[in-house]
Amino acid sequence: MDMTRLTAVGLIQEYERKTLSCLDVARGYLDRAEKYGRLNVFVHLDGEAILSRARALDAKRASGAAMGRLAGVPVAIKDVLCVEGEPTTCGSKMLSNFRPPYSATVIERLLAEDAILVGKTNMDEFAMGSSTENSAYGPTRNPWDEERIPGGSSGGSAAAVAADLAPLSLGSDTGGSIRQPAAVCGIVGLKPTYGRVSRYGLIAFASSLDQIGPFAHDVADAALLLGVISGPDPRDATCVDAPVPDYLATLDEAPRALRIGIVREFFGAGLDPEVEAAVRAAIQVYEDAGATVREVSLPHSKYGVPAYYIVAPAECSSNLARYDGTIFGRRSADFSPRYPGEDKLPPIVRMMMASRAEGFGAEVKRRIMLGTFALSAGYADQYYNQALKARRLIRNDFDAAFHEVDVLVGPTSPTPAFKLGERAADPLAMYLSDVYTITANLAGIPGISIPCGLTKAGLPIGLQLLAPAFAEESLLRAARVFERAGDWHLKRPPLA
Amino acid sequence: MTLTPEDVAQVALLARLRVSPAEVEMFTEQLTKIVGFVEQLNELDTSNVEPLAHGVEVFNVFREDKVEPALPRAAALANAPEHNDECFIVPVVIE
Numbered sequence: 356m357d358m359t360r361l362t363a364v365g366l367i368q369e370y371e372r373k374t375l376s377c378l379d380v381a382r383g384y385l386d387r388a389e390k391y392g393r394l395n396v397f398v399h400l401d402g403e404a405i406l407s408r409a410r411a412l413d414a415k416r417a418s419g420a421a422m423g424r425l426a427g428v429p430v431a432i433k434d435v436l437c438v439e440g441e442p443t444t445c446g447s448k449m450l451s452n453f454r455p456p457y458s459a460t461v462i463e464r465l466l467a468e469d470a471i472l473v474g475k476t477n478m479d480e481f482a483m484g485s486s487t488e489n490s491a492y493g494p495t496r497n498p499w500d501e502e503r504i505p506g507g508s509s510g511g512s513a514a515a516v517a518a519d520l521a522p523l524s525l526g527s528d529t530g531g532s533i534r535q536p537a538a539v540c541g542i543v544g545l546k547p548t549y550g551r552v553s554r555y556g557l558i559a560f561a562s563s564l565d566q567i568g569p570f571a572h573d574v575a576d577a578a579l580l581l582g583v584i585s586g587p588d589p590r591d592a593t594c595v596d597a598p599v600p601d602y603l604a605t606l607d608e609a610p611r612a613l614r615i616g617i618v619r620e621f622f623g624a625g626l627d628p629e630v631e632a633a634v635r636a637a638i639q640v641y642e643d644a645g646a647t648v649r650e651v652s653l654p655h656s657k658y659g660v661p662a663y664y665i666v667a668p669a670e671c672s673s674n675l676a677r678y679d680g681t682i683f684g685r686r687s688a689d690f691s692p693r694y695p696g697e698d699k700l701p702p703i704v705r706m707m708m709a710s711r712a713e714g715f716g717a718e719v720k721r722r723i724m725l726g727t728f729a730l731s732a733g734y735a736d737q738y739y740n741q742a743l744k745a746r747r748l749i750r751n752d753f754d755a756a757f758h759e760v761d762v763l764v765g766p767t768s769p770t771p772a773f774k775l776g777e778r779a780a781d782p783l784a785m786y787l788s789d790v791y792t793i794t795a796n797l798a799g800i801p802g803i804s805i806p807c808g809l810t811k812a813g814l815p816i817g818l819q820l821l822a823p824a825f826a827e828e829s830l831l832r833a834a835r836v837f838e839r840a841g842d843w844h845l846k847r848p849p850l851a
Numbered sequence: 852m853t854l855t856p857e858d859v860a861q862v863a864l865l866a867r868l869r870v871s872p873a874e875v876e877m878f879t880e881q882l883t884k885i886v887g888f889v890e891q892l893n894e895l896d897t898s899n900v901e902p903l904a905h906g907v908e909v910f911n912v913f914r915e916d917k918v919e920p921a922l923p924r925a926a927a928l929a930n931a932p933e934h935n936d937e938c939f940i941v942p943v944v945i946e
Contacts (some may be wrong), residue, residue: 436933456926563905592912593905625916661889672866679867681941686857687933694871696860705857712869720868724859724878727866741892743902748895750903782881783888799906813875824907 358383359519360847363576363605364430366522370416370427377416377427377471381409384429384473388520393509393849394496396514398434399442400474405429408471415469424583430465431515434475435482435585436567438462438555445558446480446490446508449684449714452541453797459556460591461567461584463523468583473521476511480531480716481675482560484508485788488779489718494774497540498848499814503772506536506788509570513540516570517848523580530663531792533767534804538767541846543577543807543834544570546792549799549822550595552581553588561670562593564663564796573844574805574835578602583829600828607839608824610832615641616760621791623801627770633808634766638838639725641764650751651759655753658745658788659794665729665742666797672726675719680710687713721782750798757823762833766791767804767817791819801827805834806843813849852892853881 356398358380361369369375404812410478412427437443438457439462444450458466461617479489487510495502495510498518505514509526513536516524526533530548535542545568552567559565569580582603615693617638622631642648680686687709692698697705715723729738756763769790778785795802800821807818818837838844859879862872871877884912924937 376927453930456922456929458923508866549905550909589914593907593909595907595909649945655895658892658895661891664885664889665892676867680932681939683930688882694869697869701944703944705869706942707867708864711867715868720870720874721878723866723868725860728854728858728882728886731865738886738889738892740902741895741897742889743904744897744900745892745895746906747903748897748901748908783884799908830910831934 359387361522361557361570363425363522363579366428367426373845377409377412377758378406380427381405381471384521388474391518394498394501394518395493396455396518396520397431397474398444398446398492398497398511400739401441405471405473407635408538412471414468422591423470424579424631425465425468425470428470428523429473429521430470431473431512431521431522432462433478433509433512433526435478435527435558436462436525437558438472438475438650442475443558444491444492445482445734447714447716447719448491449678451491451685453683455556457556460553460588462556464584474576476509476515478511479508480719481558481671482508482527482529483671483718484536485531485785486778487511488775489716491716494775497579497772498850499541500772503774506539506768506772509618510530510536511725512570513537513542513544513680515752515816516540516542516572518850519847522572523576525567525584526570526795527565529559529564530668530787530796531789533570534792534802534819535768535788535815537570538819539772539815541815542570542572543574543805544568545577545581545803546801547581547827548801550593551801551825551827552584553594554762555588559674561667562674563670564667574831574838575603576605577803578831582753597825598652602828602831604715605828606831606835608832610761610829610836610851611648613641613833613836614760615646615648616756617648618656618763618765619650619652620654620656621765624785625790626766626770629810630766630770630816635805637818637837638764640837644836644840646836648730649760651756651763653756653794655745655748655752656794659749659797660790662742662745662749662797663793664725664786665738666746668722668726668774669729669739670726672723672730674764675723678714679707680709685712685714718782746797749794753798753800761822761829763821765819767819769808771816795821800824801830803830803834805838806846807837808843809846852886854879854886
């Protein structure tokens with residue numbers, strides 16, 4: 356048995372039957388991570404710490420102690436999440452030497468359930484990007500085609516699961532950064548409702564949009580991990596005090612009279628024909644399973660990307676103001692005046708400007724500039740406030756649609772994985788990778804991407820399902836209806 | 852709107868980003884293109900629409916006013932580029 360092909364649920368069963376030890380499993384995954392180092396999935400992997408954690412968990416089990424819900428399950432962590440004392444770079448040179456003094460709430464919850472943290476995964480710098488090419492530590496490669504991007508910004512976490520370097524991983528999703536990489540890597544990725552999962556210890560990009568969520572091979576594993584990380588946290592006031600159902604236990608209850616909505620606006624220009632064909636076939640699977648399928652309209656969808664590219668940069672320009680070379684992060688060694696006018700600035704201002712110029716990459720600078728512009732005197736009303744009003748209209752569209760249907764189904768990403776470098780020179784083309792995912796963040800609702808096909812060239816295609824706020828239980832069950840009817844979730848990349 | 856290199860240089864100063872003349876030129880072109888794209892939002896009549904700052908609106912979250920341990924000073928200082936036993940050290944603020 357190749358333990359690295361097991362799901363988390365399968366692995367837990369093997370542990371309970373005592374056919375595997377945590378140490379065997381940890382060694383198996385570390386060997387595989389070494390073998391596929393060329394994919395550049397991990398920015399930090401401490402083999403000794405992983406083995407010693409595995410030994411401690413084996414000892415705990417041998418002592419007869421009750422084990423946590425993720426006992427011995429390796430979970431890879433996007434490098435946007437703080438782990439106390441461990442390097443946490445956020446894909447940036449700015450934080451190349453940063454070791455957080457505390458752990459994120461989700462990390463504490465994983466550890467409390469006896470998970471094994473297996474490495475920090477690569478990502479677009481400060482989670483800004485759709486390809487993981489914006490990492491200061493080089494791009495991650497898509498396990499299905501190593502000349503292609505793994506999606507982003509959580510590309511390392513998606514590739515980790517796709518390449519079986521971990522059965523589970525965590526990512527963060529601000530405009531599609533879990534769902535789009537899940538789609539192009541052929542796995543399951545879930546963005547929970549805003550406020551379902553604590554953001555404490557998640558390095559902030561756009562605080563009203565960011566949400567942490569799971570990657571997995573199948574819906575059951577995603578349900579398991581979601582259940583562990585969800586729930587209120589006194590350290591995050593936006594984390595909602597709503598009960599956390601046992602997502603895994605109810606997963607296979609067939610939804611009663613499932614009503615599916617097909618969003619007319621998600622099938623327009625720009626959608627790859629092979630992606631469209633796979634998604635239409637998936638919709639047929641729902642019809643065959645007895646679901647009611649009807650077309651619905653989200654008339655303000657086209658304003659999602661423009662509204663996002665005001666709201667997210669505005670919040671980012673404020674959140675990233677903290678990286679100024681004073682409290683933590685990079686400080687420039689040379690901040691003497693360099694360009695015209697700088698000689699008139701006080702040394703501390705020059706120090707901040709030089710440190711930020713050195714520490715941040717081009718996309719982060721572009722978004723900070725855009726956000727600063729959109730919030731600056733004379734423009735805030737025209738751009739920022741108008742974007743917030745468009746955001747209300749986008750959410751109203753979803754509210755209306757969810758009066759008619761239980762879930763919305765469509766493509767996750769308009770295209771399969773594109774080639775490394777293909778969109779690097781054109782920021783706007785890159786932004787349109789998130790055209791179907793971005794509105795869920797603006798509206799705060801949960802969404803999941805599940806594998807639903809492969810192109811003729813063998814590239815994965817993702818099916819996106821969206822549900823009302825806090826309806827993760829029905830979202831997962833609806834996803835399971837499709838998964839059960841086929842075997843897309845069992846496909847693995849042809850890695851040599 | 853079309854941003855000028857002067858606009859971009861002013862935004863860079865507000866954002867505390869040192870930019871080279873070549874970067875000013877690049878950002879002027881790119882930001883003009885992106886701002887032109889987001890100006891689609893002006894097609895919308897939003898005169899009777901309330902802005903939405905959070906997708907899931909939560910109001911008045913209270914907790915007990917209880918003293919909890921804070922981050923120890925040494926831990927707070929540990930990641931600073933320059934510090935002594937009790938302070939962050941920065942370049943001259945006022946000459």
